[in-house]
Amino acid sequence: MKILVVDDEPDVRTLFEQRFRREIRSGQFSFSFAYSGEEALEYLHAHPSEVVLILSDINMPGMSGLELLRHIRAEYPAPPPPQVMMITAYGDQDSHDQALRLGADDFLTKPVDFVALKAKLAAMEPHEN
Amino acid sequence: MNVNTSLVIPIALSMLAVRWLRQLLNLPTRLPQINRLLDWIWVPGVALLALSVGWDSSLLDEVYQLFVFGVVLYVLVRCQDYRPARTLVLALAPFVAYSLIELLVAAFGKSLLKSYDEVFETSQGFTIIWLVSFVLIARNQKKHLERELAEREKEAAEKRRIEAENSQLERMVAERTATLTQQTQELQHALDELKTTQDQLIQSEKMASLGELTAGIAHEIQNPLNFVTNFSDVSAELVQELLEEQQRPERDPDLEAELLSDLRQNLEKIHHHGQRAASIVRGMLEHSRQSTGERQPTDVNNLADEYLRLAYHGLRAKNKAFNATITTFFDPAVGSIDAVSQDLGRVLLNLFTNAFYAVQKRQEADGAGYVPTVSVTTHRNRAGEVEIRVKDNGTGIPADVQQKIFQPFFTTKPTGEGTGLGLSLSYDIVTKGHGGTLEVESTAGVGTEFIITLPA
Numbered sequence: 230m231k232i233l234v235v236d237d238e239p240d241v242r243t244l245f246e247q248r249f250r251r252e253i254r255s256g257q258f259s260f261s262f263a264y265s266g267e268e269a270l271e272y273l274h275a276h277p278s279e280v281v282l283i284l285s286d287i288n289m290p291g292m293s294g295l296e297l298l299r300h301i302r303a304e305y306p307a308p309p310p311p312q313v314m315m316i317t318a319y320g321d322q323d324s325h326d327q328a329l330r331l332g333a334d335d336f337l338t339k340p341v342d343f344v345a346l347k348a349k350l351a352a353m354e355p356h357e358n
Numbered sequence: 359m360n361v362n363t364s365l366v367i368p369i370a371l372s373m374l375a376v377r378w379l380r381q382l383l384n385l386p387t388r389l390p391q392i393n394r395l396l397d398w399i400w401v402p403g404v405a406l407l408a409l410s411v412g413w414d415s416s417l418l419d420e421v422y423q424l425f426v427f428g429v430v431l432y433v434l435v436r437c438q439d440y441r442p443a444r445t446l447v448l449a450l451a452p453f454v455a456y457s458l459i460e461l462l463v464a465a466f467g468k469s470l471l472k473s474y475d476e477v478f479e480t481s482q483g484f485t486i487i488w489l490v491s492f493v494l495i496a497r498n499q500k501k502h503l504e505r506e507l508a509e510r511e512k513e514a515a516e517k518r519r520i521e522a523e524n525s526q527l528e529r530m531v532a533e534r535t536a537t538l539t540q541q542t543q544e545l546q547h548a549l550d551e552l553k554t555t556q557d558q559l560i561q562s563e564k565m566a567s568l569g570e571l572t573a574g575i576a577h578e579i580q581n582p583l584n585f586v587t588n589f590s591d592v593s594a595e596l597v598q599e600l601l602e603e604q605q606r607p608e609r610d611p612d613l614e615a616e617l618l619s620d621l622r623q624n625l626e627k628i629h630h631h632g633q634r635a636a637s638i639v640r641g642m643l644e645h646s647r648q649s650t651g652e653r654q655p656t657d658v659n660n661l662a663d664e665y666l667r668l669a670y671h672g673l674r675a676k677n678k679a680f681n682a683t684i685t686t687f688f689d690p691a692v693g694s695i696d697a698v699s700q701d702l703g704r705v706l707l708n709l710f711t712n713a714f715y716a717v718q719k720r721q722e723a724d725g726a727g728y729v730p731t732v733s734v735t736t737h738r739n740r741a742g743e744v745e746i747r748v749k750d751n752g753t754g755i756p757a758d759v760q761q762k763i764f765q766p767f768f769t770t771k772p773t774g775e776g777t778g779l780g781l782s783l784s785y786d787i788v789t790k791g792h793g794g795t796l797e798v799e800s801t802a803g804v805g806t807e808f809i810i811t812l813p814a
Contacts, residue, residue: 240585240627247592247620288577288674293681318580319675327679340584343591 230354233261235269235285235297236316248343258350266292270300273311280311282353284337287317287324295324295331302332312353316341365410368419369403372426379430382446382500383437392433399429420461427454441503442496449492453485563779564704577671578638582631589624589631596621641668641703651791653696658744659688662734665703669710670732673718680718682730691738695812701791705784709748709808710734712780715771716752716806723753742814749807755800763798788812 234245242262252258261280263269266289273280283301287294298313305311312335315328320338328336335349376396379385385393403422410418431450437443460478600617603609641664666684674680710732717730735747755763762768764785769778788796793813800806 238581238585240631243623243627244585244588244592247596247624248588288671288681290670290682290684296681318577318584323679339580340587343588 230257230281230350231259231261231279232282232284232350233263233269233272233280235263235266235283235289235294237264237286237289239264241286249347252347265289266294266297266300269297270304273301273305278305282312282314282350284314284316287315287328288319295327298328298331298333314349365403365407365419365422368422368426369400369407372399372403372422375426375430379433382496383433383440383443385433388440389433389436392436396429396433399426417461417464420457420464424454424457424461427457442500445492445496445499449489449496453489456481456485559779560783563783572672572675575638575642575668575672577675578667579635582634582638585631586628586635589627593621593624593628596624637664638668651698651701653698653792655694656697656699656702657694658692658697658702658746659690659736661699661703662686662688662706662736662746665706666710666732666734669707669714673711673714677718680714680721680730682714682717682732685731685733687733687735687737689735689737692736692744693738695744695814697792697812698787701787705787705796705810706746706748708780708784709810712808713748713750713752713806716754717750718752720751720753744812744814746810746812747807748810749805751805754802754804754806755798756802760798760800764796 234241242260245260245262246253249258249260253260261272261276263272266285269283269285270292285294285297292300294315294317298315301311301313313333314335314337315324315333316337316339317324318339325336337346376399380393380396383389385396402425406418406422427450431447431454434443434447434450438447460482463478596617600614600621603614603617663686666686670682670684713732717732721728721730730751732748732750735745735749737745737747739745759770763781766782767778768782785796788794788810795809795811797809797811798806799809
């Protein structure tokens with residue numbers, strides 16, 4: 230399963246690669262990283278219908294995570310649409326509601342609970358099959 | 359009864375003379391006792407009159423006359439300090455002498471009188487003329503003295519008046535001085551209070567900007583702390599995996615080396631993010647502390663970057679929907695300059711906060727299609743001066759407002775949102791504190807650029 234992680238913090242990459250090293254090693258998940266909303270869209274354009282899940286931070290300079298979500302929902306309506314999970318440091322209700330309204334599949338708060346995230350990802354896999 | 363009428367006229371004349379003398383010499387005030395005795399001048403005359411009843415004595419009037427003259431001369435001598443009195447003595451002297459001689463001649467040598475009759479007649483005329491002349495002179499002298507006295511009194515009165523006026527003036531001056539001194543003290547007091555208030559305002563402005571920062575700071579600390587936590591957790595997993603690996607009969611040295619390398623990397627990351635959080639806390643403390651005013655080498659690019667993040671996250675924490683494109687153009691040639699870093703930081707924070715505020719306002723007005731953009735550019739020019747430009751594409755500042763933005767307490771923000779001190783303090787910090795300039799270029803509806811220029 231191909232996952233695109235969008236966050237303006239470069240160390241997120243190291244963190245994900247270590248947290249999911251076993252899954253990566255076994256080929257269960259493969260991760261790509263983008264450091265801004267714009268970069269994420271470019272990646273999606275370059276790799277159409279490869280990415281199954283997008284994990285995106287909301288608060289980023291330039292295009293925000295919510296803006297990215299809007300673009301994704303507008304550009305990739307065809308089934309199956311990629312799953313999008315929003316991550317934010319501000320776990321407020323407004324962002325949560327807005328994300329869901331824009332079509333987010335899930336909403337996570339920082340610091341990311343990787344145990345819970347892994348469980349969610351595992352639950353998603355049967356859908357793919 | 360044979361009354362000697364020749365005495366009646368001298369008595370009456372003596373009383374008239376006494377009256378006239380009193381008036382001329384001011385006897386009631388000059389010689390009050392003698393003045394009272396003079397009331398009795400007629401008594402010797404009447405006594406002589408009584409004695410002469412039935413006794414022919416044609417000389418009695420002469421005797422009485424001499425007595426009166428004696429009295430008058432005595433009075434005049436007593437008043438010799440007074441010039442008209444001396445003149446009267448001179449006036450009377452020949453007449454009295456003549457009268458005395460006449461009496462003596464009449465009494466003892468009637469023959470002599472006869473032979474020198476003509477001489478006596480002439481002398482009498484002369485003494486009378488002499489008397490009258492000198493009496494007139496005495497009168498003039500008196501008038502003259504009175505005039506002088508009146509003038510002196512007038513002068514004295516004038517002097518007293520001037521003295522009174524002077525003392526009045528002095529009193530007024532003293533009063534005025536006292537009032538002025540009091541006013542000066544009151545003003546000094548008011549000035550001291552104003553200075554205290556100003557210090558308090560500056561401190562509260564600092565605190566207000568710190569309050570705006572709180573959310574940004576929280577976010578900025580939360581991020582590195584998340585990394586610290588996550589990298590610690592994942593490191594614990596790595597250690598566990600390493601231990602498990604070591605238990606295996608067939609160990610994979612490559613995997614163990616990779617795990618150890620990851621562990622070392624993670625420890626570096628933990629250290630790095632811990633430092634990041636610490637530096638933010640340090641910056642926050644520096645910002646709230648009273649400025650020491652000491653200049654220290656300050657990395658301008660770092661300072662600008664740090665406060666840009668704080669300002670951005672501060673605003674976004676308040677307005678979650680807000681997002682802006684931030685571009686930074688940091689000239690590496692800028693390096694370090696001698697500056698009071700917390701003061702310069704406050705200036706930058708203020709400019710960034712204003713820029714974000716302006717783009718946020720425009721976004722609220724323009725809505726979709728508008729890309730809020732804030733950029734910061736540093737540059738060291740040929741003269742070695744450091745320029746920091748903070749530019750936004752926000753609402754812009756109308757020309758009439760531009761002139762006022764550096765004035766204390768001027769604010770376009772709603773009551774309670776701005777103290778109106780931010781830019782005025784920033785201006786003081788840049789110009790007075792660092793010898794630089796702070797300029798603004800702005801067009802309403804297009805955007806604003808603030809340019810800080812600091813000397814090399």
